[in-house]
Amino acid sequence: MTSSGGGAARAGGETVTGRVFSILEAFDHDHPHLTLTEIARAAALPVSTAHRLVGELAGWGALERGADGAYRIGLRLWEVGSLAPRSVGLRERAMPFLEDLYEATRQNVQLAVRDGHEGVYVERLAHPEAVRLYSRIGGRWPLHGTGVGQVLLAFAPPVVQESVLAGPLTAFTPRTITDPTTLRRVLAAVRRDGVAVCDGLIDLAALSVAAPVRGESDGVVAALSVVVPSPTGPGGIEPRTLVPAVRAAARGISRALGAPTPRLRA
Amino acid sequence: MTSSGGGAARAGGETVTGRVFSILEAFDHDHPHLTLTEIARAAALPVSTAHRLVGELAGWGALERGADGAYRIGLRLWEVGSLAPRSVGLRERAMPFLEDLYEATRQNVQLAVRDGHEGVYVERLAHPEAVRLYSRIGGRWPLHGTGVGQVLLAFAPPVVQESVLAGPLTAFTPRTITDPTTLRRVLAAVRRDGVAVCDGLIDLAALSVAAPVRGESDGVVAALSVVVPSPTGPGGIEPRTLVPAVRAAARGISRALGAPTPRLRA
Known part of the structure; x- marks a missing residue:
């Protein structure tokens, strides 16, 4: 897994994009459901940063929140990926x-x-x-x-x-x-x-x-x-x-x- | 298509995330291959901003650049989406x-x-x-x-x-x-x-x-x-x-x- 976060609050688009990718990469076949805390840990992001980005990802549909409160990869990401x-x-x-x-x-x-x-x-x-x-x-x-x-x-x-x-x-x-x-x-x-x-x-x-x-x-x-x-x-x-x-x-x-x-x- | 760009250079992660989504949404079944200029126009982003973000997306594999120089959705995005x-x-x-x-x-x-x-x-x-x-x-x-x-x-x-x-x-x-x-x-x-x-x-x-x-x-x-x-x-x-x-x-x-x-x- 690559991670560009590391907890430091760096400015600039590259960092935000890298953080988004590190959140998506927190999920894999063995970890299809993750809580916010687990996402923050896997992406090496402060919980507050993870919270904000996960909210944005969920708003767009790249993540979905289940009845259990955990997040999973959203159907919208698969739809866009299907265009590959x-x-x-x-x-x-x-x-x-x-x-x-x-x-x-x-x-x-x-x-x-x-x-x-x-x-x-x-x-x-x-x-x-x-x-x-x-x-x-x-x-x-x-x-x-x-x-x-x-x-x-x-x-x-x-x-x-x-x-x-x-x-x-x-x-x-x-x-x-x-x-x-x-x-x-x-x-x-x-x-x-x-x-x-x-x-x-x-x-x-x-x-x-x-x-x-x-x-x-x-x-x-x-x-x-x-x-x-x-x-x-x-x-x-x-x-x-x-x-x-x-x-x-x-x-x-x-x-x-x-x-x-x-x-x-x- | 939603777009949060509009050309104005706003600060904050939400804007960058929104721009990333607007770039991904520029692609659809009828437009699987897009040049940088086409992406910038569809995402309502300045070409310089689109250039930087497209580079980051391609670096991660969310976009791929073809021999024709045009971009398409990358296999990596489909892989992550397959976890939905x-x-x-x-x-x-x-x-x-x-x-x-x-x-x-x-x-x-x-x-x-x-x-x-x-x-x-x-x-x-x-x-x-x-x-x-x-x-x-x-x-x-x-x-x-x-x-x-x-x-x-x-x-x-x-x-x-x-x-x-x-x-x-x-x-x-x-x-x-x-x-x-x-x-x-x-x-x-x-x-x-x-x-x-x-x-x-x-x-x-x-x-x-x-x-x-x-x-x-x-x-x-x-x-x-x-x-x-x-x-x-x-x-x-x-x-x-x-x-x-x-x-x-x-x-x-x-x-x-x-x-x-x-x-x-x-």
Whole structure:
């Protein structure tokens, strides 16, 4: 969490804007409801300052106050955020293909975009009987740890790749790739094959098959994946059986986004 | 759009917060990309002020600058907005039931919550071959004009109902209910039947069947609808055939949200 408050009463718009952001950042998936005192503490603001800013945020609808007196993120903020082209706009155009893939596989289907060194999940269709997912909509995972992340990283600008390869590469399971040389080789394979197959990188029980989604300029703008039980475990699924469906769906979304007709790959 | 700027350099956090909101509100579905000059004009701010605040918003990720130099709403704002309990949280728990309804009907399925006098669409599964929808995710419609809106209004606090009935009740088609007495009677029927059937209120070609979704305290927290071709037009569908499926899905979502077991209705 970044915080620009720190309790000191500084003048100027930058400080107020920073304080507003630090209040919004006090909320996360594990802390969806916060009292005024909790907000002030998390944002490192005096309670009086937090009180005034929270009032302004609530007045606009960026925060909502519940019957319990605690605050939560307001619907209005989500509405404005839904205008982000990489969120609902992308998701809307991808949805028919995600639906088809979900119905065809009865597994988990995910769509993610890159933000810095992380993949952000903009859609997730989780089949009730499929393997448990650790992702959630609006959530993030480091690029090196997931199928969609490996795809997004493989097609990211070289400066981003080098920065991620420079580490640290956190291990989530014993199978997470934490060696930069190995990761570099894996990324080259993803570029060559147009698909990433990741077995047990975040959860030993789960395997992910991911493919790149291209936009108008033919650049990779998102990644699509299906997450299924690992073939090393009970009810496991052979990734080979999923690759054509994932690739086809990714190409369908790319076409819907106006990408040039993709080259045929072996 | 509200604007607190107006060009005058006022001191105090309220003004800065208000300016930030007026910048965010410059963006809408028809204006997803704006130049700095356009933002300044829409937010009624001097370009220098807009420049500074837009820079701060972009630094945090609330805005993103495209290759064309124009700004758009940033992924970061959508991420924070996704923490709103009435957006992604509600949608996640509703999704399996929405999916089932979508698959069973091959039509359009919508989930909306009330914000003031409007319904806000938090999910929309639009079948490619189904009747065209005028709604969009994160979009709004007046309560009296839609199926989900009538349900949300029928179960809204009396003060909200009276305020909407006091008008004005905008006509979207010749069939939109604009007479308060008629609307009052319709709302009573929705409460009695636990379902709203709206034919041609927004689009003469579309019929909507909507039902209430209840939360933990048994209050109505959302409304679910299926939108199909009007039976008065080509390919029309008899609403009777949809009522049980819509009601069952709404009850399923209510149960998932922790609502008490609903009373059986005739």
